[in-house]
Structure formats: C-alpha cells, structure tokens
Amino acid sequence: MDSPWLLGTVIVADMLVIAAGIVVATREVLVAEQRTVATQARLSAVVDSAMDAIITVDENQKVVLFNRAAEKLFLCSRDEALGTPLEHFIPERFRAAHAGHIERFARTGVTSRRMGDVTTLWALRTDGHELPIEASISQAAEGGRRLFTVILRDITLRKQAEAESVRMRSALDATQARLSAIVDSAMDAVITVDEEQKIVLFNRAAEQLFRIRREEILGSALDRLMPARFRSSHRGHIENFGRTGTTSRRMGDTTTLWALRADTGEEFPIEASISQASEGGRRYFTVILRDITTRKQSEDALLASQAELRELSARVLEAREEEKARIARELHDELGQLLTALKMDLTWLRERMPEGENKGKLDEMGSLLDQTVTSTRRIAADLRPLMLDDLGLGDAATWLVDDFAKRSGITCKIELPSHDGMENASKSVSTAVYRAIQESLTNVARHSGAKNAWVVLMTENGSIEVEVEDDGRGIAPEDLAKARSLGLKGMKERISYLGGSFEVARAPRGGTRLRIKLPL
Amino acid sequence: MQVFIVEDSEAVRNRLIAMVESVPGAQIVGHASDAKSAVNNILATNPDLVVLDITLATGTGFDVLRAVHPRAPQIDFYMLSNFATPQYRQLASSLGARGFFDKSNEFERMRDAIASRAIWQD
Numbered sequence: 001m002d003s004p005w006l007l008g009t010v011i012v013a014d015m016l017v018i019a020a021g022i023v024v025a026t027r028e029v030l031v032a033e034q035r036t037v038a039t040q041a042r043l044s045a046v047v048d049s050a051m052d053a054i055i056t057v058d059e060n061q062k063v064v065l066f067n068r069a070a071e072k073l074f075l076c077s078r079d080e081a082l083g084t085p086l087e088h089f090i091p092e093r094f095r096a097a098h099a100g101h102i103e104r105f106a107r108t109g110v111t112s113r114r115m116g117d118v119t120t121l122w123a124l125r126t127d128g129h130e131l132p133i134e135a136s137i138s139q140a141a142e143g144g145r146r147l148f149t150v151i152l153r154d155i156t157l158r159k160q161a162e163a164e165s166v167r168m169r170s171a172l173d174a175t176q177a178r179l180s181a182i183v184d185s186a187m188d189a190v191i192t193v194d195e196e197q198k199i200v201l202f203n204r205a206a207e208q209l210f211r212i213r214r215e216e217i218l219g220s221a222l223d224r225l226m227p228a229r230f231r232s233s234h235r236g237h238i239e240n241f242g243r244t245g246t247t248s249r250r251m252g253d254t255t256t257l258w259a260l261r262a263d264t265g266e267e268f269p270i271e272a273s274i275s276q277a278s279e280g281g282r283r284y285f286t287v288i289l290r291d292i293t294t295r296k297q298s299e300d301a302l303l304a305s306q307a308e309l310r311e312l313s314a315r316v317l318e319a320r321e322e323e324k325a326r327i328a329r330e331l332h333d334e335l336g337q338l339l340t341a342l343k344m345d346l347t348w349l350r351e352r353m354p355e356g357e358n359k360g361k362l363d364e365m366g367s368l369l370d371q372t373v374t375s376t377r378r379i380a381a382d383l384r385p386l387m388l389d390d391l392g393l394g395d396a397a398t399w400l401v402d403d404f405a406k407r408s409g410i411t412c413k414i415e416l417p418s419h420d421g422m423e424n425a426s427k428s429v430s431t432a433v434y435r436a437i438q439e440s441l442t443n444v445a446r447h448s449g450a451k452n453a454w455v456v457l458m459t460e461n462g463s464i465e466v467e468v469e470d471d472g473r474g475i476a477p478e479d480l481a482k483a484r485s486l487g488l489k490g491m492k493e494r495i496s497y498l499g500g501s502f503e504v505a506r507a508p509r510g511g512t513r514l515r516i517k518l519p520l
Numbered sequence: 521m522q523v524f525i526v527e528d529s530e531a532v533r534n535r536l537i538a539m540v541e542s543v544p545g546a547q548i549v550g551h552a553s554d555a556k557s558a559v560n561n562i563l564a565t566n567p568d569l570v571v572l573d574i575t576l577a578t579g580t581g582f583d584v585l586r587a588v589h590p591r592a593p594q595i596d597f598y599m600l601s602n603f604a605t606p607q608y609r610q611l612a613s614s615l616g617a618r619g620f621f622d623k624s625n626e627f628e629r630m631r632d633a634i635a636s637r638a639i640w641q642d
Contacts, residue, residue: 333575336623337531337602340627343624344627348535348539373624377602387605390608395607395610
C-alpha cells in the first residue's frame with residue numbers, strides 16, 4: 001500500500017476525475033432533456049393538428065393523451081378527458097369486449113393494427129350520441145409503462161353515403177327488375193342493338209316471334225333476323241336514324257317491313273318502331289315490333305274484295321250502259337221509224353183530204369205525233385246519247401252542253417281541244433267522261449244556283465282531262481259524303497276503275513269544280 | 521231525174537219510194553238497206569240524187585257518203601234522219617251532203633226540195 005497522502009491525492013484526483021465526469025454527464029443529460037422537451041412540443045403540435053382523433057391510454061386504460069380532434073369528436077375537453085377511463089368513450093354494450101381486445105392486443109406484441117376489421121366500431125360522445133368510427137391501435141412501452149394509442153375518425157358521413165348508395169342501388173335494381181319484367185311480358189317483341197347492331201336485349205315475345213332462344217341470339221348481328229335483300233339498306237336506315245337524333249319513329253312508313261324466322265327462314269310482315277338512347281357514351285337502338293301477318297292477310301283480302309267489288313260495280317255499270325244503249329237504239333230505229341212512217345202517211349192523207357172539219361182533226365193528230373216523236377227522242381237520248389257512238393265524245397259533249405243550257409236556263413259553254421285527240425278514246429272512257437259531265441251538270445242545275453257553267457275538255461300526253469265548273473254557291477264538304485251524292489260516288493268508282501283520278505272541290509272563284517283525268 | 525233510196529226501215533222506205541214517184545220528173549233507180557250494197561248500187565246506177573238515212577241495217581249513211589262522194593261528186597245526197605242535231609248536220613255537210621232533213625218534221629220540205637230539183641233537172 002502507498003503513503004496515505006498518495007492515497008489521498010489519488011483519491012482527490014479520482015474525485016476530480018469523477019467530478020469532471022459528473023459535470024460532463026450532467027451537461028449531456030441537460031442537453032438531452034432539452035432535446036426531449038423540444039421533440040415533445042413538436043410532437044404535441046403535430047398530434048394536436050392531426051385531422052384524426054388521437055387518444056393514448058395507459059395500462060389501466062386511463063386517458064393520458066387527448067388531442068384537439070378528439071375533443072371535437074367526443075365533445076369533451078382535454079382537461080375533462082385526461083385521467084378518465086377509455087370506457088367513458090365506448091358504448092356500454094362494447095365495453096367488456098373492448099377491454100378484452102386491448103389485453104389480447106397487448107399480449108400479441110404486434111405494434112399496430114386496424115381495429116374492428118370488418119364490423120363497424122362505435123364510439124360514445126359525451127352527450128350520449130353514438131358515432132360510427134374507424135380506428136387503428138398501436139402500443140409502445142415507455143419508461144416501463146405500456147401505452148396504447150388509438151387513432152380514430154368519425155365515419156358518419158361516409159356511412160350515410162354508403163347507406164344512400166346501397167339504397168339507390170337497390171332502388172335501381174328494383175326499377176331494372178320491374179322494367180325487365182315489363183319488357184319481358186310485353187306482347188310486342190322488343191330488341192335492343194348496340195352501335196354495331198349486335199343484339200343486347202331480346203325479350204320473350206321476340207323469342208316467340210323469331211323462334212329462337214335469347215341465349216342463342218344475344219351478341220349476334222341483327223341481320224340474322226332480316227331477309228338478306230333488306231340488310232344493307234336497313235343498316236343505312238339505322239345509321240341515318242342515329243344521325244337525325246330523333247328519339248323515336250315508326251319504321252317503314254308506307255311500305256311493309258319483313259322479318260325472318262330464325263328456325264325456318266320464313267319471312268313475315270311486321271310493323272315496327274325504333275327509338276334510340278345513349279348510355280355510358282354508347283348508343284343503343286331499340287326496336288319494338290309485331291307480326292302483322294294476320295292483319296296483312298285481312299288487309300290483302302279486303303283490298304282484293306274491294307277490287308272485286310269495284311270490278312263488279314264497273315261491270316254492272318257497263319251492262320246497264322249497254323242495256324240503255326240497246327233500248328235507245330230500239331226506240332230510235334223501231335219506234336222512231338214507225339212514227340216516221342205514220343207521220344208520212346198522215347201528211348199524205350192530209351194533202352188528199354178536202355178542206356173541212358176533219359182537217360183540223362188531222363192537224364191535231366199531226367201535232368200529237370210530233371210530240372210523240374219528240375218524247376221518244378228525248379227518252380232515247382237520256383238513256384244513251386247515240387251520238388257518242390256515231391260522232392264521238394267531242395260532238396256528244398257539245399250537244400249535251402247545248403241541250404243542258406237550253407233546258408236549264410244556265411249559260412253553259414264548252415271548250416274542246418283544238419285538235420281532237422279524243423277519237424282514240426275507248427267506248428268505256430268516252431262513256432265515263434260523258435256521264436261525268438252529265439252528272440255534274442245535273443248537280444249544277446239541282447244544287448248550285450249557278451248562272452254560268454263551264455265545261456273544258458283537254459287531251460294531253462295520252463290522257464284526257466275534264467273540268468266542270470260553276471259559279472254557284474259551292475259544294476260543302478259534308479255534301480260530298482251525303483247519300484244523295486251517290487251519283488258522285490258512282491262517278492268516282494267508274495273513273496278510278498278506269499285508272500283515272502277524280503276530284504270535287506270548291507272552285508277558286510267560288511262555285512264547285514269537278515276535275516277528272518283519265519288515261520286515253 | 522233518177523233517185524236512189526237508202527233506208528233500212530221497210531215501212532219508211534216504201535213511203536219514200538211512193539213519195540218520190542209522186543214527184544213529177546223523178547224516178548226511182550234503186551234502193552238499199554245497208555251501207556255496202558248502197559255504195560255498190562249507187563256507183564252502178566249513177567243516180568242524180570240519193571236520199572240517205574243515217575242509221576242503216578249495217579254501217580251508216582256517213583259510211584256511204586265517205587265512200588261515194590269522192591268518187592262521184594256529181595251525185596247529190598239528201599240526208600234524212602231522226603238525229604237532226606247540229607252535230608249530225610255539220611258532219612253530213614263536211615262529208616259533202618247537199619241537204620239534211622229531219623225525218624219526222626222536215627219530210628215535206630225534202631219532198632219540195634226533190635220536186636224543185638226535178639224541175640231544174642228538166
């Protein structure tokens with residue numbers, strides 16, 4: 001052992017060293033402490049400015065940190081919160097389970113995890129209101145203490161939005177289901193195609209109409225259901241329709257549309273309408289159609305029977321006309337000749353009869369005979385103007401107009417084509433024209449109250465045109481439909497049977513005008 | 521003066537013949553009741569005057585006029601018809617007929633015309 005001084009010195013020296021060491025150590029602690037304080041302040045500021053609520057609890061689940069967002073969320077000041085058990089912020093029914101969760105989390109030693117996983121977590125505000133939240137938990141040991149930090153946010157709005165979206169989706173689903181049911185139960189076939197004319201919707205009626213299952217046709221081109229000769233024009237029509245932007249229209253208008261049965265390739269007539277709609281930037285065309293085979297058949301049958309009736313009525317008219325002509329001829333040739341012979345005999349007798357009372361009787365007979373001749377001619381002419389057959393339409397019409405003027409007292413003028421051109425008119429055409437003029441003039445005399453009437457005959461490009469106009473009161477539209485215009489109807493029937501057109505209307509200068517055009 | 525009668529009604533024809541024969545200086549040279557035999561016989565007999573009905577058994581008086589007048593314009597044709605409208609008169613005149621008489625009312629006038637024609641002929 002050395003001298004006690006030495007020992008003392010050594011001790012002092014040691015003490016100095018120690019002291020120096022203490023000084024150094026103290027300074028380091030101070031610096032470290034200062035640093036810690038600064039860090040903590042910064043951390044505090046960060047925690048406080050966080051959007052999410054941050055709550056730290058100790059092992060006893062007492063709150064040791066409660067940031068500003070947490071204050072707002074739970075409606076609770078930091079001072080009130082600090083030291084409170086976390087339970088305070090959890091709805092009662094979750095409390096027991098929550099404590100267990102935290103203990104288990106502590107035992108796992110996992111640093112952090114999302115809480116709740118799939119179920120919604122609920123927090124309890126100090127006013128008793130429950131909030132849906134989303135939260136994560138982390139754990140850290142600090143100075144031998146274990147601290148749990150929960151970061152959480154209110155998801156009320158998100159939940160609401162989610163709920164709204166679910167509600168809307170189900171409403172949409174319901175609407176769509178309802179719509180699908182309607183489309184499927186529709187009596188008419190409904191087919192929707194996309195811009196490439198591929199079928200995207202095909203209802204039950206369409207399945208029955210085209211005789212193909214929906215599964216087989218969906219995705220196919222619409223062409224499959226259409227006779228080949230219409231395909232290219234149909235495509236063009238659809239594209240045109242797409243360009244017009246019209247929402248919907250009837251297809252085919254006046255012509256008959258044809259579709260194709262998928263199984264037999266049989267064609268059938270349809271009636272269809274098309275509509276377009278844009279959906280998600282794509283354009284869809286929906287065609288609603290129905291089989292009109294039966295209707296078309298009855299229409300055709302109706303047309304055929306109408307044509308038959310027209311033919312029949314024309315034949316009847318013709319036969320009547322022939323019959324009248326025959327009677328007129330006989331009146332003229334048989335009766336007329338006999339009357340003429342009688343007249344000649346009377347003349348002969350009169351010349352050889354001495355003057356006296358008997359001569360007066362003969363004169364009476366003569367005038368009676370003249371009247372008989374006149375009546376016979378009148379009856380014959382009314383039945384059938386033989387002039388029509390002997391001289392042609394122009395002369396017969398001229399005679400008719402002159403005779404009409406004489407009989408009715410209405411001034412009536414006729415205009416004929418400068419070069420006749422009517423000599424080629426068939427018997428039925430000239431008869432129809434003659435009868436039309438006759439019927440019109442009869443109407444003028446009966447109904448119009450006219451002072452003047454005009455008849456114009458024109459021939460042009462192989463057709464003959466007739467106009468009969470008067471300056472009377474003018475025909476009322478309802479008169480055209482009246483039973484008494486049977487004559488008009490008969491005329492119209494005859495003209496249309498001969499392929500001509502017929503029109504009765506008010507004339508521009510008042511009165512009535514009849515216009516007929518017939519192929520010669 | 522030689523006269524030819526074209527008339528399809530026998531009753532009328534007989535009376536016409538009697539009437540013409542009662543006219544001094546007039547003789548009947550023939551008669552016909554249809555257009556074809558009328559044309560042939562008129563051309564064969566070459567009469568001075570033909571009394572011509574319009575309606576014949578076959579054909580018409582106009583057919584006879586059309587066929588005969590251009591070939592024998594010296595023959596006078598007097599039409600006699602029950603169709604005495606201006607249209608028939610006009611057609612007859614345009615085809616070269618000299619006269620046109622209403623069969624029932626102008627019968628006497630025709631007889632007078634034939635009589636004066638017969639006098640002039642002599």
